[in-house]
Amino acid sequence: MVVNCEHVWREISNYLEDDLDATLRSAMEEHFRSCQHCKAVLDGTRNVIRLYGDDRMFELPSGFSRRMERRLTQNTVVHRGTWTGWLVAAAALVLIAGSLRLASSVTPDHPLKSEHAQPGKDIPPDMVVVVTVGAKLFHVPGCDFIHNKDKERTLTAKEALREGYVPCLRCMRKYLNTAGVRRAGTNAENDDETQEEEIQAALR
Amino acid sequence: MSELSIVIDDPSRPGGTREQDLIRRVQRGEKDLFYELVRPYERRVYAAAMAILRNEADAEDTCQEAMLKAFAHIQQFRAEARFSTWLIQITVNEALMRRRRDRTVVMEGMAEHSDEEGNYTPRDFADWREIPSEALERKEVRQRLAEALAALDRKYREVFVLRDMEHLNIQETAEALGISTASVKTRLLRARLMLRDLLASGWERGWFSRLPFEKGSKPW
Numbered sequence: 001m002v003v004n005c006e007h008v009w010r011e012i013s014n015y016l017e018d019d020l021d022a023t024l025r026s027a028m029e030e031h032f033r034s035c036q037h038c039k040a041v042l043d044g045t046r047n048v049i050r051l052y053g054d055d056r057m058f059e060l061p062s063g064f065s066r067r068m069e070r071r072l073t074q075n076t077v078v079h080r081g082t083w084t085g086w087l088v089a090a091a092a093l094v095l096i097a098g099s100l101r102l103a104s105s106v107t108p109d110h111p112l113k114s115e116h117a118q119p120g121k122d123i124p125p126d127m128v129v130v131v132t133v134g135a136k137l138f139h140v141p142g143c144d145f146i147h148n149k150d151k152e153r154t155l156t157a158k159e160a161l162r163e164g165y166v167p168c169l170r171c172m173r174k175y176l177n178t179a180g181v182r183r184a185g186t187n188a189e190n191d192d193e194t195q196e197e198e199i200q201a202a203l204r
Numbered sequence: 205m206s207e208l209s210i211v212i213d214d215p216s217r218p219g220g221t222r223e224q225d226l227i228r229r230v231q232r233g234e235k236d237l238f239y240e241l242v243r244p245y246e247r248r249v250y251a252a253a254m255a256i257l258r259n260e261a262d263a264e265d266t267c268q269e270a271m272l273k274a275f276a277h278i279q280q281f282r283a284e285a286r287f288s289t290w291l292i293q294i295t296v297n298e299a300l301m302r303r304r305r306d307r308t309v310v311m312e313g314m315a316e317h318s319d320e321e322g323n324y325t326p327r328d329f330a331d332w333r334e335i336p337s338e339a340l341e342r343k344e345v346r347q348r349l350a351e352a353l354a355a356l357d358r359k360y361r362e363v364f365v366l367r368d369m370e371h372l373n374i375q376e377t378a379e380a381l382g383i384s385t386a387s388v389k390t391r392l393l394r395a396r397l398m399l400r401d402l403l404a405s406g407w408e409r410g411w412f413s414r415l416p417f418e419k420g421s422k423p424w
Contacts (some may be wrong), residue, residue, distance in 0.1 A: 009324060013393035017374075037329040044332035044400035049368050051349060052399070057369060058342040060245035061260055064267075065246060069239050071268045076235045139280050 001027040008038045012045055031143050078116035120167040120175040125158035223287060231278055238275050245288050248370055249295045255365035256299035258354070266302055270295040292370050296380040324394045328404035334404070352402040356395055363388055364395035 001023050003011075008031055014020050015028055032039045033190065040052055051057070093128040135150040138160040155163075167175055226241045241331060242249075249270065253263035255348075274281075274294050279291055339345045366377040367388065378385045 006323065006325075007328060009397065010393070013389065013396055016396075019374075019389075036331065037326075039398065040329055040332045041326045041397070043311075043334065044404060045396045046397045047332060047334050048396055048403065050337065051335055051340065052353070052364070052369050053371065054337055055247070056337075057349060058251050059346065060247055060250055061264060064250065064264060065243070065271060067264070068246060068268055068271065068359050069243075071234070072239045072242075072271060072275070075272055076238050 003027045003031050005031075005035060005038055006043065008032075008035070009041065012038075012042060015042070016049065039177055053175050086193060087181040095167060120161070120172060123157045123172070123175045125156060125159070127157040129153060129157050129160050129165075130154055131160055131163075136164075138165040138172075139168045140171040223282060223408075224414035227278070227281065227283070227287060231287075238271075238278070240270050241287075242274065242291060243396070247290050248288065249291055249366060252292050252295045252370055253258060253299045255362050255369075256296065256303060256358075261300060262306070266299045270298040273298065288370075290378055292366070292372065293376070293380045296366065297359055317423075324397050326397050329399045332400075332402060332404065348406055349403070352399055352406065355359075355402060356398060358372055360391050360398065363391040364399070368396070 008028055011020060011024065011028065015025065020028070028107065107167050109153070112131055128141060129140045129141070130141050130146060130152050132146060132148040132153065136153075137145075138157065139146050141154070223241070226237055230238050230241055235318065246267070249267050250263060254260070254269070255268045257263045257266060274291055277294075281287065331387070335345070340349075353364070362381055363377060365379055366372045367374065372380060374385050374388050378388045381388075
């Protein structure tokens with residue numbers, strides 16, 4: 001088998017990868033012995049591969065490792081099982097449990113804005129919620145059932161409860177159902193009437 | 205045996221058993237060992253992200269995201285795979301996703317030649333004067349090599365970096381980039397020949413002229 005230069009260039013990469021059948025391989029070896037040009041291409045290509053394959057070619061921007069370590073540590077490492085770690089964790093649990101109890105026992109300072117409303121149960125007191133002016137419900141931010149979105153106000157669940165807002169039936173569903181009904185004696189207002197009808201239906 | 209086997213099959217694999225031990229411990233919950241596990245591969249992971257994104261800040265952020273993803277999926281890592289390859293594949297995937305999100309980089313693709321099936325004819329036939337590996341100790345040499353690499357079209361650069369710098373095999377390179385093994389081979393050939401030409405013309409422009417060569421090695 002005899003190969004010409006074009007054929008050699010096409011296969012030179014495979015030659016270096018040893019990805020050729022024996023016949024072609026020996027034909028190319030024969031060609032390299034007689035063709036100075038192709039030998040130069042072969043030597044150069046092999047040199048290119050060796051140079052770029054060297055670990056010294058990899059350079060990192062300064063501070064890369066430090067930033068990587070910090071990011072990984074921040075996001076992956078939690079306190080390990082030392083006794084102080086457990087103590088911290090236990091203390092945190094007590095605090096969380098306490099604040100949850102506190103939250104669930106929060107009595108609105110104001111009467112509930114709707115007579116059908118449920119005040120919700122075990123809503124995390126520091127949960128960020130959204131209310132709008134003139135409405136009676138508080139929502140998880142982004143809830144599709146927020147009226148007057150341009151008049152949104154963000155506050156914590158604890159504050160919303162204190163101001164007499166009640167949880168939205170749609171987005172706060174998991175905090176409903178189990179709470180007792182508190183009737184505040186005010187008349188149902190017009191806003192949010194659809195949801196309140198649903199609350200009423202659910203309570204029947 | 206392949207002429208390249210020494211180069212290709214011998215990437216730095218820092219302590220096989222130690223690495224396996226670290227992986228097992230991280231998988232069992234010793235999370236603070238994770239950075240130690242990936243640290244030997246930072247450079248390679250960064251090079252892979254740079255090959256795709258060509259922007260230092262994006263590449264660095266992508267590396268961090270990719271390592272966090274690797275951490276989140278560490279339970280899925282199988283001992284029979286190479287950990288370095290696994291990390292690089294996650295990084296490439298992350299970088300490709302970022303590039304798809306980033307419209308500005310897409311512009312680059314428009315300037316690319318699409319005739320990858322066409323044959324590439326080497327331009328420079330002067331006898332090749334070997335650049336010794338020791339030359340890589342010099343910053344300007346590394347700089348020249350990096351510039352030549354950056355001059356390649358994206359599709360050639362990506363394949364070359366994954367195969368010849370990251371030492372993924374042809375199949376792994378194809379999977380990482382979502383292309384066929386035939387495309388990998390075609391692009392790889394072209395990338396290698398183009399780099400050789402670029403570096404050969406660099407010779408003529410005196411890029412490497414101050415390198416310490418042995419007497420008598422002047423081939424032309």
